[in-house]
Amino acid sequence: MAWVTKGQIERARQVDVLGYVLAYEPGHVKRVGSGYRLKEHPSLSIDRNGFYWHSREIGGRTALDYLTDVRGYGFVEAVCHLIGEQPSERPAMRGSTIRDNHTAPNQRAPAPDAKPPPERMPFQLPVRHKDNKRATAYLQSRGIDRGLIMDCINHGLMYESKPFHNAVFLGRDENGKTRYAALRGTTSNFKCDVDGSDKRYSFLLPPGNPNSRKAAIFEAPVDCLSHQTMCKHGLAPPFDGWRLSLGGTSLVALEHFIKRHPEVKDYLICTDNDEAGEMAALRIAGLPGIKTERSPPPIGNDYNEALQAMQKAGRLQNRARQSGGPSL
16 A cells, blocks of 8 residues: 655645746746736636635645645655655554545545646756856855855756756766756755656766765755765765765665666665654665665754754854854
8 A cells, every 4th residue: 555654745745836836837827917827727826825726715835735636646646746756565654654545634635627637747957047156055055065066067967947046956867868857946945856857867976986886875966965065074084986866765766876886885875864764774775785884964864954063063163263262
């Protein structure tokens, strides 16, 4: 029976409906005043506060509400679509999951004549903005080294999209063709994979040494860059290996990486300090033919939180030294 965890549901609820619609269904909406209307349902309005279907008198704030109430997705299908992960087929533990044959808490049934979700759009990269200033500034505000950001941009691994200034993290196949793109909002918590992305080719940072036999596994591109920043600035032990983002906790990208790089044998498992991250770490450790070491974030939930906490502590120590006070 397909099911999802509470952590997966919470991550899905963080996706705002306006950001989702503009990224996934731009051809299905039209601009009306300060918001948008769904073309096939003109009485359905969408803005930064959520959506409201005036003729049906229903509404919601999240993309999860929109998919279940308007597009007719099953709850588990909607959650997995938004976070880019697959449901589990194992029996759910009591109180820890939502099953597909149950109605989610506070979930409204879709309208009787609700249309099925539109066909999934083929993979198409978002339009590039004329520059990458907003995305660069956003990542720097998260503590990531500017030089590393520019390396990603110059090597075609990241760019800024328009009109919403999302950071777009790219993944390429063996022939250098872009097959995957992950969006990260720079002004909101919006994040999702671009429809049609092939998760086997998730965001991947190459090592300085092309013959490296090491790899580190993270849940998100920002965590890859955060760990790279920590190593560059002496906040973590040196590491010259591949850095792979799973794009969540699915192992699809990792399993494909292992096939592409049989020479890599040593893996650092750097998934998050939460239930989903720990479960992913256990699954990775159980993969055959590789040697693994758990290396969770030393502080906070993920490597970006750890990076920012360490940088803040360093700034406080510097201020204390400059003022002649005791070091923290």
